[in-house]
Amino acid sequence: MSTLGNPIAAAFDVEKIREDFPVLKQYIHGMPLVYLDSAATAQKPFAVIDAIRRFHEVDCANIHRGVHELSQRSTAAYEETRVKARRFLNSKTKNELIFVRGTTEGVNLVSSTWGRKNVQAGDEIVISAMEHHSNIVPWQMLCEEKSAKLRVIPMNERGELLLEEYEKLLNPRTRMVAVTHVSNALGTVNPVRQIIEMAHKAGALALIDGAQAVPHLKVDVQALDADFYTLSGHKIFGPTGIGVLYGKAKLLNAMPPYQGGGDMIRTVTFEKTTYAEVPYKFEAGTPNIAGGIGMGAAFDYMAGIGIDQIAAHEHELLAYGTEALSRIPGLRLIGTAREKASVLSFVIEGIHPHDIGTVLDRQGIAVRTGHHCAQPVMDWFKVPATTRASLAFYNTTAEIDALVAGIHKVKEIFS
């Protein structure tokens, strides 16, 4: 597909970008690696790898406690990531950003602190039919503990949420609406601005799972008016084990702490402990310092390319891939929402995704097969699993061509 005529995409040099990702330059089973599993984890550019290495080689110390030089350098580098995260999400202050292990911990933090304090028997939590298990199970656990009710926004056969049905679910007992911004299994981009507004009108709060959105879309938590927004560093080209939970300051201030330990306290006696201010109240123990610094480098790296450039390139790839896959006889795309980002999930008549994945792997093509931690989505579409090719800005149309050729090979073997 030509990039001519699209000034944003034309300025984007994917081959130059690929030079930044050492992992992409390798052969798998004798074939060039075609990495189409970025929704599971994105690859890391030199900028991130070098930042983590530099921390361990030059600055390594614990943070927030030492008066010595290394500790001060480490503290400054780690805290600088909070400033970068503020810019990335456009929160009002950097103190509304809590470092967590990832999106899963972000959701769990809110369900177990805000949830335990504010949800009572008979209250209701609303999630959607396309949530990842990490935005289902924590709420289920809370509902079970509190005798509250979990309600689910249904979707249509394209994989789009039914907002008129959502409207009917909202009532004065609704405490929280927890919905994904972009579906990991389907690629659907949900109208979260509207979903949040509707939640607020009903007097409920809204938490948005941003794990699959932030690699692809500009996110502005103030414009969305999200109460909580959470993301994983490793999906935005940073390391695993680190992520961000955004929460509005007034909510965070009123929430009890998450885990107890060092760094989250002001004073401790055996009679009573007073807690630190946010965000530190929620950050007990020595954190993933190297991860935090690596994620900071990832924020910078993405900002350097520009989210508009990323979105434009990925939009072209997705359109190209959707058309190419649709032409394969017997292949059915799962998730055909009008607003989609970077996911091509599909099934092929008579061939199990696991077999597709193995045959593609032998051709150097990395895809994800299985239920994508979204079993209810699989149940809804009446498939046990799908094959998912997920895209990032370092992917090319030539790689889509390789995927298509790979699928033809799969069909040859199993026909």
Add this chain to the structure above:
Amino acid sequence: MVHDLYQEIILDHSKRPRNCHPMDDANRKAEGYNPLCGDKLKLFLKVEGDVVKDVSFVGSGCAISTASASLMTESLKGKTRDEALKLLDKFHELLTTDAAIREDLGKLVVFCGVRDYPARVKCATLAWHTLKSALTNAGDPVTTE
């Protein structure tokens, strides 16, 4: 290449699985589930005395797990409980070790390619785990996790 894994006999049994039906007069049943890929399997056994008289299965799964269940049912008929469990051990050894391939596995040797695909071992063993459950206890659903 990939044909070492998907040998003709495996492709044949995955497309046309043998003994693939429920069994009304089964006296042992068990269910298996592989949460990784969503494969589900129900196994039916008719055991008389100590001997497996008949065996069948139903389920949905990948080519490897379907072919494995199909070939397992073929190899079990007429075996005693102990023989069946010993065969399971040998089959497991075939998939998970570099040990020399044993001649007494019969057709089951076609699964030797699986040892080069560690992610697929669970697919090939699901039916056998389920068998163990059916033969050794009341048959709580087993999972490969």
